[in-house]
Amino acid sequence: LRLSNANLAQFSQAETKPSYDRTQLKHGIVHVGVGGFHRAHLAVYVDRLLSNLAANDWSICGVGLTPFDASMRDALAPQDCLYTVIERSAAGSSAHIIGSISDFIFAPGNEEAVIAKMAHKDTHIVSLTITESGYYYNENTHYLEVNDPNIQHDLAGEGPPRTTYGYLTAALARRYKAGLKPFTVMSCDNMQKNGSISRNMLLAFARLKDPDMAAWLSENGAFPNSMVDRITPRTMDEDKTGLKKDFSIEDAWPVVTEPFMQWVLEDNFSDGRPPFENVGVQVVPTVRDVEQFELIKLRLLNGGHVAMGYLAALAGFKYVHEVINDPLFAAYLNDLWYEEVKPLLPQIPGVDIDDYIRTLHSRFSNPTLKDEVARICLGGSGKMPQFILPSIAEQIESRGSIGRLTLCVAAWFRYLTGIDENGNKYKVDDPMAQELKALAREGGASPNALLGVQSIFGDDLRYDGRFVREITIAMRTLDRRGARKTLEKYVELED
Ligand code: NAD
Structure with a gap:
């Protein structure tokens, strides 16, 4: 009818x-x-x-x-x-x-x-x-x-x-x-x-x-x-x-x-x-209240998408629910959420961050939505500075761990080459794709060429010794072992 x-x-x-x-x-x-x-x-x-x-x-x-x-x-x-x-x-x-x-x-x-x-x-x-x-x-x-x-x-x-x-x-x-x-x-x-x-x-x-x-x-x-x-x-x-x-x-x-x-x-x-x-x-009464809720959403939901997206694309996954239902990826994401993002979030009366994370986990696992990994990988140049890099900068400031957050930036650098680990080519869909792809190729095993893009990384991160060291190691590990084996190392290391 x-x-x-x-x-x-x-x-x-x-x-x-x-x-x-x-x-x-x-x-x-x-x-x-x-x-x-x-x-x-x-x-x-x-x-x-x-x-x-x-x-x-x-x-x-x-x-x-x-x-x-x-x-x-x-x-x-x-x-x-x-x-x-x-x-x-x-x-x-x-x-x-x-x-x-x-x-x-x-x-x-x-x-x-x-x-x-x-x-x-x-x-x-x-x-x-x-x-x-x-x-x-x-x-x-x-x-x-x-x-x-x-x-x-x-x-x-x-x-x-x-x-x-x-x-x-x-x-x-x-x-x-x-x-x-x-x-x-x-x-x-x-x-x-x-x-x-x-x-x-x-x-x-x-x-x-x-x-x-x-x-x-x-x-x-x-x-x-x-x-x-x-x-x-x-x-x-x-x-x-x-x-x-x-x-x-x-x-x-x-x-x-x-x-x-x-x-x-x-x-x-x-x-x-x-x-x-x-x-x-x-x-809510003020813009400040909206910003606090927004911060939680951007860092956990959008940040979570970015964190798993590029690693999952390299490993050849098609749908988001398949990624989160893989215990290795789920463990990685949980470690990232709880240890590297949660400590930075504001406390809002009535909002339980652990509950929020559990709900996110179940939203991402929804097999019927068929949300695509390719969709969550769109426009990384806009997403990184909003959803991931601020958490890294704040963790550095408070001397917290940055290993999992940094790994996802390294995965994005690898993703920008346009070829996954099975040798399949894909389109890098990003307003800055041309420039970033060229820098990814030029940089090879070193992150420096890409870290030099000021509009994404600003001036501080690329001179931060600890961050540069960690991202260099993450890139090398990804090159040598591939996304799955790298994750095994990261998840295991922190246990
Ligand atoms: P859509 O493609 O279904 O619809 C986009 C709409 O935007 C169309 O009606 C189009 O006419 C209009 N539009 C595009 N460019 C315009 C322009 N220059 N001037 C006037 N209208 C224009 O996409 P969607 O999924 O509905 O997403 C739209 C927006 O909603 C997103 O950009 C995002 O900001 C927001 N949003 C989407 C989601 C989601 O999961 N899809 C979640 C949260 C927020």
């Missing part, structure tokens, strides 16, 4: 489906970037608001800004924007029909409709999952990529907007004129300080384009920071056929995800918010 409002009554009660009247909803939230993650995360929390708390003013109007979003429109429109979240774990699968997205606007060709919707008085929040590239944030200058052709185009204002900032400023200018409050800009992208970056980049853009409005926005706007977490792989064709077979639901684009979800959100809103805290969101 194809998903649609008319067919909703016919789906079984066994799985959850909207119990609220979808004709009575108002759009309190406009969301830009209706991809897999949004549909598995914010839209699910909002679905709970509508189901449990009759918060009818807070449904979502989805917006797709890029030409690729035509396929999301084509999937959602015939099914009244209903879709299914398939939750998978070793214990089994469940299907949940989600109704919180009650309209979708494909922006190309409908620019005015998007701006009018954002400017509408019923819209209180514009939320974003537009990927890192959608922010036009320059990591080095910490300023907007003003020279980017899309930003230049939107600043000039000739023709319809191309960037999120073009749309947001057009809508905010209307609200400013109409005497409305600015909507809250709520980033749900996986970036540290996602709210502060949204604020700084949008204000930088607005100051160049419309200084009066920018001053008003700076004074009255709100940009909450948040930490978001739910592993959401890409939907595969077999997910659609499985849904039809197992649950009799015909859905053009379901979402597959894990049962776990988390959202820590700074309580900073300019035009009201729904009672998110009543549907499982951890609403």
Whole structure:
């Protein structure tokens, strides 16, 4: 049975489906970037608001800004924007029909409709999952990529907007004129300080384009920071056929995800918010609180992915669950988490780090998600300085052990050669791939060439005698023995 409002009554009660009247909803939230993650995360929390708390003013109007979003429109429109979240774990699968997205606007060709919707008085929040590239944030200058052709185009204002900032400023200018409050800009992208970056980049853009409005926005706007977490792989064709077979639901684009979800959100809103805290969101008073949760997640979850990813790729593993279910890799990761990362983490009342690690272990072991090692190896040049190197620097500072953390950097150096231990070639997918591959080849058995990349390693680590010694030994061991035998040595050594 194809998903649609008319067919909703016919789906079984066994799985959850909207119990609220979808004709009575108002759009309190406009969301830009209706991809897999949004549909598995914010839209699910909002679905709970509508189901449990009759918060009818807070449904979502989805917006797709890029030409690729035509396929999301084509999937959602015939099914009244209903879709299914398939939750998978070793214990089994469940299907949940989600109704919180009650309209979708494909922006190309409908620019005015998007701006009018954002400017509408019923819209209180514009939320974003537009990927890192959608922010036009320059990591080095910490300023907007003003020279980017899309930003230049939107600043000039000739023709319809191309960037999120073009749309947001057009809508905010209307609200400013109409005497409305600015909507809250709520980033749900996986970036540290996602709210502060949204604020700084949008204000930088607005100051160049419309200084009066920018001053008003700076004074009255709100940009909450948040930490978001739910592993959401890409939907595969077999997910659609499985849904039809197992649950009799015909859905053009379901979402597959894990049962776990988390959202820590700074309580900073300019035009009201729904009672998110009543549907499982951890609403916290300050940005500092978000940062502490974020640190735990980045160092353990993302750091854990990096730590096992490159070693696993060298050893020829395909899926994440296969790696963590290998006792050798599990022991390595546990040692790294408990001995080299945990001592550095803040203590937050109500958060038990040991529990967090145990949950991570079981999330990584989920065989049904089919999360790929290749996915967690993407973009190492961005991941190392965020997830691994700060732990090494802090452990050095406090004279703690760095052996396992250093081993994963050595494995990344080996990974950059583009050939695994079985002689199989793979693509190194990284914005700096060309430079890093050349340095990996040039350096040979020595780490020095790669350690010289200042934008990744800064100035301190490459001159730290202990770190350089340990990474040199780790690289040699990997070369001589391969990843498995090296791990045996590292795990055994520390016992
Ligand atoms: P996806 O490919 O399914 O969706 C990406 C969405 O971003 C699309 O709707 C696309 O239109 C939009 N987009 C891309 N570039 C844009 C731009 N320049 N301007 C405006 N919109 C743009 O990917 P996803 O899995 O939904 O991930 C999206 C983001 O969610 C990630 O970048 C990450 O920040 C966050 N996230 C993802 C996960 C996950 O496990 N997938 C977990 C936590 C956070």
